[in-house]
Amino acid sequence: MKKITSSLLLLTSLTSYSQSSSKISACDLWQDLPNQEYQQIEQLQKTMFERIANTRAFYKISDQLLTEVSNNTYQYNKDSLDKWAAYSQLDSTKQTNIIKEWRNQFFKAFILKSYPKLTLAQRTIIDESFIELHKKAFPEIKKKSFEEILETAKHLIIKYIDSMKISKSSAMILKGSIVTIKLSWVETIANSLFMNDPERYLRMDIEYNPEHNVLIVGQKASKHIDGDTLLSIFIQQMALSFSPCRWSILFEKEKFPFQKPLDCLRNINSIYAKKRDDSQIQKLFKEKKITKEQKDALDKYPLCNTPYYPTEGLQKEQINIAFSDWFSAEVVSQMGKISPHFREDLCALQTDSLIHSYPQNLERLVRIYLANPKLRNLTRIKISKNINYCSM
Numbered sequence: 012m013k014k015i016t017s018s019l020l021l022l023t024s025l026t027s028y029s030q031s032s033s034k035i036s037a038c039d040l041w042q043d044l045p046n047q048e049y050q051q052i053e054q055l056q057k058t059m060f061e062r063i064a065n066t067r068a069f070y071k072i073s074d075q076l077l078t079e080v081s082n083n084t085y086q087y088n089k090d091s092l093d094k095w096a097a098y099s100q101l102d103s104t105k106q107t108n109i110i111k112e113w114r115n116q117f118f119k120a121f122i123l124k125s126y127p128k129l130t131l132a133q134r135t136i137i138d139e140s141f142i143e144l145h146k147k148a149f150p151e152i153k154k155k156s157f158e159e160i161l162e163t164a165k166h167l168i169i170k171y172i173d174s175m176k177i178s179k180s181s182a183m184i185l186k187g188s189i190v191t192i193k194l195s196w197v198e199t200i201a202n203s204l205f206m207n208d209p210e211r212y213l214r215m216d217i218e219y220n221p222e223h224n225v226l227i228v229g230q231k232a233s234k235h236i237d238g239d240t241l242l243s244i245f246i247q248q249m250a251l252s253f254s255p256c257r258w259s260i261l262f263e264k265e266k267f268p269f270q271k272p273l274d275c276l277r278n279i280n281s282i283y284a285k286k287r288d289d290s291q292i293q294k295l296f297k298e299k300k301i302t303k304e305q306k307d308a309l310d311k312y313p314l315c316n317t318p319y320y321p322t323e324g325l326q327k328e329q330i331n332i333a334f335s336d337w338f339s340a341e342v343v344s345q346m347g348k349i350s351p352h353f354r355e356d357l358c359a360l361q362t363d364s365l366i367h368s369y370p371q372n373l374e375r376l377v378r379i380y381l382a383n384p385k386l387r388n389l390t391r392i393k394i395s396k397n398i399n400y401c402s403m
Contacts, residue, residue, distance in 0.1 A: 049234040052148050056213065056230075059140045064118035065111065068133050073117035074110070123209045126200060137209065138199045145198045148233040157194060157228065160238055164245040164342075165189055171342045175403065177268040184262055188252040195225035216356065217241075219248040221257065237352040239343070243380075244356070247339035254331040256315040269334065275401035276333045282370050282378045287313060287328035288321055295320070316368055327368040336379040337401060344385035353390060354380055 063069060126134060149157075172185050197203050197212050204220070204227070205212040215229025226248055235241050251257070258267050267273070276284045289309070296306045301319055309320055316327045343349065357376040369375075381387055382400045 046234055046236050048236075052144070052230070052233060055147055056144055059144065060118060061111075061115055063136055063140060064114040064122075066136065068130075068136060069118055069122055070114050072122070073114045119210060124207070126209050127206050134201065138201050141200050141209070141212075142198055144230070145196070148230050149196065149228070153233070154196065156238075157232075157241065160241050161192075161194055161226070161245050164242050164249065165192075167242075167342050167345060168246060168249065171345060175268070178266075180265060181268045184265065185253055185268075189249045191224060192219075192249055192252065193225050195220065195223065195227045197227065197229070217244050217248055219251045221252065224252070235356065237350050237355060239346075239350040239353045240355055243339050243343050243354055246342050247335045250335035250338040251331065255334055256312065256328070256331050259312050259314055269338070269403070272337055272401040272403060273330060273334060275399065276330060276337060276379075278399060278401075280397055280399040281382065281401055282329075282333045282336075282374060284329040284333035284370060285326050286330070287316065288326040289313065291322065291325060292320065295322070329368055329370050332369050333375075333379065336375050340380045340383040340386055341403075344383050344389070346389070349386070349389040353386075 064073070122129070122133075123137070126137065129137070168189055169186055172182050175182070197205060200206060200209045200212070203212075211229075213230045215227065216231040216234075218227045218229065219225075220227050226245065232241075235244075255267060255269075255273060258265075276282050277286075292301070292306060292309050295301045296303070301309075305317070305319055309315075309317065314328055314330055316331075321327050343353075354376055357372045357380075359372055370378075377394055378398055379401075381390070381392055381394050382398050384400060387394065
């Protein structure tokens with residue numbers, strides 16, 4: 012019975028994976044042509060993973076489980092397998108196709124996520140594929156371009172800070188937060204931050220990591236064809252180094268210099284950044300699902316999301332992302348001209364829950380970036396008069 016239950020759970024997981032992996036059309040509001048270079052990278056990844064999934068080091072695991080779930084002794088298993096095949100758009104009567112797709116999905120959904128538990132030989136095969144993929148996505152000339160754009164982003168941030176009417180101590184904190192930030196290139200999974208979930212690197216764009224004070228460059232960052240988009244993302248992510256949450260923890264005795272726009276970003280005529288839902292903190296504490304230290308930290312720092320709260324289904328705090336977008340818009344608006352493809356990444360259709368810590372993509376683009384009158388002039392795009400610009 013235990014083996015049957017495990018098999019059914021596996022089928023359910025693979026069916027879910029098949030659904031989430033289906034292609035989602037995205038609005039191409041800014042780009043006239045798809046990024047053919049990135050399409051080649053995606054094709055290389057697909058071909059590479061299919062090859063690895065069909066090597067004996069991995070298929071001996073997936074095939075053994077396929078044999079179990081396809082056992083005709085259990086009709087429910089057979090029905091579940093047919094359902095998975097239908098979701099995967101496969102003809103359940105064609106055994107070769109079933110085996111091949113099963114191996115591919117099993118590799119991505121389970122084996123990759125089990126990287127730390129794999130044998131040295133298995134990890135080596137995966138590492139070699141990621142090294143090849145990284146070289147294709149980020150040749151040295153592209154890395155050099157990214158590094159140069161990062162330095163330009165830092166220069167523009169410092170220029171903007173110098174133009175602000177804030178205390179010297181606040182200005183020093185802001186500048187000190189960004190000058191040491193560097194790019195972090197993930198060339199191999201071994202000993203990286205992605206050992207427990209290598210596929211997360213493939214899904215990642217550019218992300219600030221506060222623990223190491225770096226901008227991690229994920230594979231999706233290679234998709235950007237526009238330097239001004241990269242510039243804006245770099246600035247937005249670096250602004251998270253002095254987000255309202257981090258400021259309240261690290262510099263609690265220093266007044267946050269952006270309180271006015273912060274209050275504005277909560278307004279319904281702006282991005283309407285939602286507050287963290289704290290309704291379940293006391294309940295979880297009473298049920299001993301969070302410790303007293305964790306509860307005290309949540310009470311003291313209401314602008315922060317944590318790994319343990321909000322739990323799934325509860326609204327996360329959105330002001331940190333909203334603020335970082337606003338700061339990026341302010342800094343980029345200093346430029347004399349801007350690319351018509353600016354922030355094309357925010358045209359991607361989101362399938363995330365509305366309670367995510369990120370407001371919806373198109374809302375961020377229109378209600379924060381294009382709410383800035385200087386950016387509207389640079390892009391020559393009009394928006395609703397009901398949308399407020401949050402000024403300093």
